[in-house]
Amino acid sequence: MKKIEAIIRKSKYRVVKDALHEIGVNFFSYWDVTGIGNEKQGHVYRGVSYSTSDIQRRHLSIVVNDDFEEITIQTILKSAATGEVGDGKIFVSDINETYRIRTGDKGGDTLR
Amino acid sequence: MKKIEAIIRKSKYRVVKDALHEIGVNFFSYWDVTGIGNEKQGHVYRGVSYSTSDIQRRHLSIVVNDDFEEITIQTILKSAATGEVGDGKIFVSDINETYRIRTGDKGGDTLR
Amino acid sequence: MKKIEAIIRKSKYRVVKDALHEIGVNFFSYWDVTGIGNEKQGHVYRGVSYSTSDIQRRHLSIVVNDDFEEITIQTILKSAATGEVGDGKIFVSDINETYRIRTGDKGGDTLR
Numbered sequence: 001m002k003k004i005e006a007i008i009r010k011s012k013y014r015v016v017k018d019a020l021h022e023i024g025v026n027f028f029s030y031w032d033v034t035g036i037g038n039e040k041q042g043h044v045y046r047g048v049s050y051s052t053s054d055i056q057r058r059h060l061s062i063v064v065n066d067d068f069e070e071i072t073i074q075t076i077l078k079s080a081a082t083g084e085v086g087d088g089k090i091f092v093s094d095i096n097e098t099y100r101i102r103t104g105d106k107g108g109d110t111l112r
Numbered sequence: 113m114k115k116i117e118a119i120i121r122k123s124k125y126r127v128v129k130d131a132l133h134e135i136g137v138n139f140f141s142y143w144d145v146t147g148i149g150n151e152k153q154g155h156v157y158r159g160v161s162y163s164t165s166d167i168q169r170r171h172l173s174i175v176v177n178d179d180f181e182e183i184t185i186q187t188i189l190k191s192a193a194t195g196e197v198g199d200g201k202i203f204v205s206d207i208n209e210t211y212r213i214r215t216g217d218k219g220g221d222t223l224r
Numbered sequence: 225m226k227k228i229e230a231i232i233r234k235s236k237y238r239v240v241k242d243a244l245h246e247i248g249v250n251f252f253s254y255w256d257v258t259g260i261g262n263e264k265q266g267h268v269y270r271g272v273s274y275s276t277s278d279i280q281r282r283h284l285s286i287v288v289n290d291d292f293e294e295i296t297i298q299t300i301l302k303s304a305a306t307g308e309v310g311d312g313k314i315f316v317s318d319i320n321e322t323y324r325i326r327t328g329d330k331g332g333d334t335l336r
């Protein structure tokens with residue numbers, strides 16, 4: 001199982017959520033974070049200096065089975081992008097085990 | 113070392129905290145999150161349609177030594193459950209290293 | 225790639241941020257958390273009982289390439305410490321992949 005963490009523009013949240021819903025990813029958590037962008041690169045975009053330090057970010061944490069990793073990432077990449085600097089990042093890591101608290105069941109079936 | 117992430121009902125927080133305290137898990141962080149539940153399953157429970165989308169969630173992040181993984185999970189499963197849909201999830205992943213900032217010490221002993 | 229999670233005193237945030245900037249770590253996310261400290265150890269420090277339960281914490285999540293792991297950790301250890309109990313913790317874990325949403329690029333270069 002994989003954890004997909006996406007740090008997106010808050011303004012893109014609904015579009016991303018709806019796109020995830022379309023591919024059957026209906027379960028995740030989110031909270032709002034402050035992002036420190038890559039100031040070293042100067043945020044010069046098409047010749048215009050640009051500060052991303054005050055862009056409001058939303059952190060989505062989505063745990064999926066391995067066969068859903070690729071489509072989930074591609075869906076976020078497509079729906080969260082504006083093409084302007086500061087669109088955000090996606091980080092992928094391993095999850096060893098998952099449990100549904102109501103039933104005590106564990107394993108990938110609890111993600112379906 | 114393992115990271116145990118538990119997304120529980122906010123209303124169950126104190127019971128879970130006290131249960132963790134009883135087994136000697138006295139260190140963790142938490143913050144509040146919004147949970148998007150598994151809407152695909154329709155949230156029909158005992159014939160009644162049921163929305164979990166507005167249940168307030170608390171995200172607990174607990175790092176433990178490997179020999180504490182099982183008892184920590186079992187304790188959360190027992191204390192966080194109501195039996196109704198939307199009780200939450202537990203995710204387990206690996207932690208490579210841990211440091212205590214005050215002393216600079218690293219390793220599993222910093223978790224005791 | 226590695227994820228470095230640092231739970232620090234909120235009051236130390238600016239010092240830590242500036243120290244990270246000095247070593248070229250200009251990109252991370254943070255949010256505020258509540259920390260439950262190791263109450264079992266009694267928080268007796270130099271003979272004085274001391275409660276850390278209401279210390280406000282900030283959670284930094286920093287993804288770096290492997291060659292930045294050590295310097296990032298050492299920089300946080302140095303800048304976040306006061307020497308008093310409750311200075312916080314650092315947790316290190318593996319990140320499999322990272323993506324820049326604007327371009328769709330993946331891999332360690334997206335962290336530079």
Ligand SMILES: Nc1ncnc2c1ncn2[C@@H]1O[C@H](COP(=O)(O)OP(=O)(O)OP(=O)(O)O)[C@@H](O)[C@H]1O
Nearest residue numbers: 035036037038085086087088251252253286287326
């Ligand atoms: N290495 C990182 N570790 C943790 N969080 C990060 C990292 N890099 C970026 N972020 C988070 O993602 C947010 C958005 O990053 P941003 O979109 O500016 O990435 P970027 O690589 O600079 O791409 P761009 O060139 O499009 O600006 C940051 O504000 C921060 O919250």
Ligand SMILES: Nc1ncnc2c1ncn2[C@@H]1O[C@H](COP(=O)(O)OP(=O)(O)OP(=O)(O)O)[C@@H](O)[C@H]1O
Nearest residue numbers: 027028029062063102147148149150197198199200
């Ligand atoms: N795959 C997931 N990835 C990330 N967070 C999740 C995932 N599944 C559930 N969550 C989080 O856990 C919360 C509770 O989920 P929930 O208890 O409804 O799980 P469930 O599998 O639908 O179980 P139940 O059938 O008892 O409702 C969600 O609101 C969300 O915050």
Ligand SMILES: Nc1ncnc2c1ncn2[C@@H]1O[C@H](COP(=O)(O)OP(=O)(O)OP(=O)(O)O)[C@@H](O)[C@H]1O
Nearest residue numbers: 139140141174175214259260261262309310311312
């Ligand atoms: N095992 C853990 N899992 C998750 N979070 C933790 C863990 N241990 C500590 N934390 C977080 O770090 C914060 C600070 O911990 P603290 O500095 O008190 O660690 P400590 O090991 O007790 O060190 P000290 O002896 O200096 O107090 C806690 O309030 C909590 O938010």
Ligand SMILES: [Mg+2]
Nearest residue numbers: 037038085086
């Ligand atoms: Mg940027």
Ligand SMILES: [Mg+2]
Nearest residue numbers: 149150197198
């Ligand atoms: Mg549900």
Ligand SMILES: [Mg+2]
Nearest residue numbers: 261262309310
């Ligand atoms: Mg302590």
